[in-house]
Amino acid sequence: MALVVPTHGVVADRCAAWLHGVPILPRTARTEIPLISVRQRPGTRMRRGGVEGGERVLLGRDVMECGPVLVTTPLRTACDLGRSLWRFDALAALDGFLRVGLSHSALLAEVERFKGYRGVVQLRLLAPLADGRAESPGESALRLHWYDAGLPRPELQWWVVDDFGRRLYRLDLALPDIGYCAEYDGEEFHSAASDLAADGQRRGWLSSARNWHVEVFTKHDVYDPAVDPCPRLRAGFEAASTRPFRTPVLPS
DSSP: OTTTSOTTOEEOHHHHHHHTTOOOSOGGGGTSOOOEEEEEOTTOOOOOTTEEEEEOOOOGGGEEEETTEEEEOHHHHHHHHHHHSOHHHHHHHHHHHHHTTOOHHHHHHHGGGGTTSTTHHHHHHHGGGOOTTOOSHHHHHHHHHHHHTTOOOOEEEEEEEOTTSOEEEEEEEEETTTTEEEEEOOTTTSOSHHHHHHHHHHHHHHHHHHOOEEEEEOHHHHHOTTOOOHHHHHHHHHHHHTSOOOOOOOOO
């Protein structure tokens, strides 16, 4: 980045998030090198190959040094992405910044600073829902579908234990009182034959030994505009709500 970003330019948006350790680059970044987002003061605009230039009003507290380049701070970057990205990616960005250490209270306090800015209504809606326990953008997107389906606020990364209280499995989104959960299976850890076998064994045990109702979703379910996972989420919730479920009593 230092080779193409001028000294008066500030790396922003998705590229800034990447520098801060938040994986929210476009999904095409796996096969195509993304443009570097560079923002400058109003009245100036950078035009250079490999760079997406633009103007932005930034306060001194919005900018920090990251090695040899200037970059928007985690708080400013989170607010910018929460306003500007597609809502499913926007929540993933907010979750990601909380996961790497941004204070939720600081995020909530900053929202009204952007009153009148494009996308602030979305930021107001998503900031209270942000949760640093989400471990991937896919999980964040699934959770937003969960809320769209009208379901109660879930527990994230809920541990299921054995008969002796030892932690066995974590569930992405869970309602432990009724034994209902939704899992996001990303390609990286759920594509190999060994992964699929382990997933099947784990979910079989959850169903037979713990009576959990498990719904599994992939990237096609959460990102394909032609697919609506909300009916399946609601149906799973209703099925879990109408059957007996007992939390196991652990030895003292």
